[in-house]
Amino acid sequence: MLAIGLVGAVGPLLTGDPHAVSGAVLRPPSGAHWLGTTETGQDMLAQLTLATRGSVLVGLVVGAIATLVSILVGVVGGYVGGKTDETFSLVTNVVLVVPSLPLAIVIANYLDGGGLLVTILVIAMTTWAAPTRVLRAQARSVRERDYVTAAKASGERSWRIVCVEILPNLLPVVAAQFVFAVIFAVLTEAGLAFLGLAGFGSLTWGTLLYYAQNAQALILGAWWWFIPPGLLMAVFGCGLSLINFAIDEIIDPNLRSATRQRKASR
Structure with missing residues (x-):
């Protein structure tokens, strides 16, 4: 994951113009072009590094937006309860009922591409609901703890209870949901781009x-x-999935104990 991040951050600065056209058309990898060229003579290595930056950027921005919205809707609604929680829950359930990828396809087709920013917003609109349900359930559980009750009795404001007492205890769950949102965003953007529905102003793996x-x-x-972008996409998703599994072991004590037992048996 660190290597992919470095390729996206530094690679475009070292590989030249990815849109430069040359007479070397559809050449296989060689000393002049390490990953070959396209049908218009564009260097694939330069395009791949820029596409890596675009895909990673889409994943991180969508993950951040979806996580922020899920915290605002799930954690705040779960703590406040009442009509606020019921309203947030109703909106979340409506979004969850509609399949994410078909909804993203419909919205992207209606907006007719629109660039990378529109693609990010479209994917974020279909990503936030699932982590919201998880964070809402966790917030409803944590709000019944003794330290939260003590904070209420001492007269602390609601926003401080949410930010200081509840949210820090949900950080492992938030981190896991963020990683899942990044994976979903990268794969969804690739699917939309492959169908010709993403904005083509910026290069991505899709x-x-x-x-x-x-x-x-x-x-x-x-x-x-096609193999290098597909392989990078697979490695990126696999790496994030392994990180998510590690976070699950931190969250779930049963998984931690099972891992220790496996290590001890070895």
Whole structure:
């Protein structure tokens, strides 16, 4: 994950212009072009580094937006309760009922692409509901703890109780939901781009696959055009999934004890 992040952050500064056209059309990897070229002679390594930055940016921004909204709706609603919680829960359930990817496809098709920002907002609109349900349930459980009751009795304001007493105890859950949102965002953006519904102003792994599919790279045998972005996408999702599993072990004491027993048996 660190290597992919470095490729996205530093790679575009070292690989030159990804949109520069040359006469070397559909060349396989060589010393001049380490990952070959496209049908218009563009360097695939330069395009891949810029696409890595775009996909990672989409994942992080969508993850941050979805996590922030889920905290505001789930944690605040779960703590306050009453009509506020019922209203938030109703809106969340409505969003959960509609399948996320088809809804994102419909919205993106209606907006006709619109650039990377619109793609981020579309994915964020369909991502926040699932983590909201989890955080709401956790907040409703934590608000009954003795230290929260003591904070209420001492006259602390509600916002301080949420920020100081409840939210720090939910950080492992928040981190796990953030990682899940990043994975979902990257895969959803790739799906929208592959269908031609994402904004094509910026390169991402999905847009590289879209261009490769349109140029019939598979039929032409230009494996260097579609395997690197697909492989990076798979490694990125796998790495985040492993991080999520590690966070689950931190959250769940039963998983921690099972891991210790496996290590002891070895």
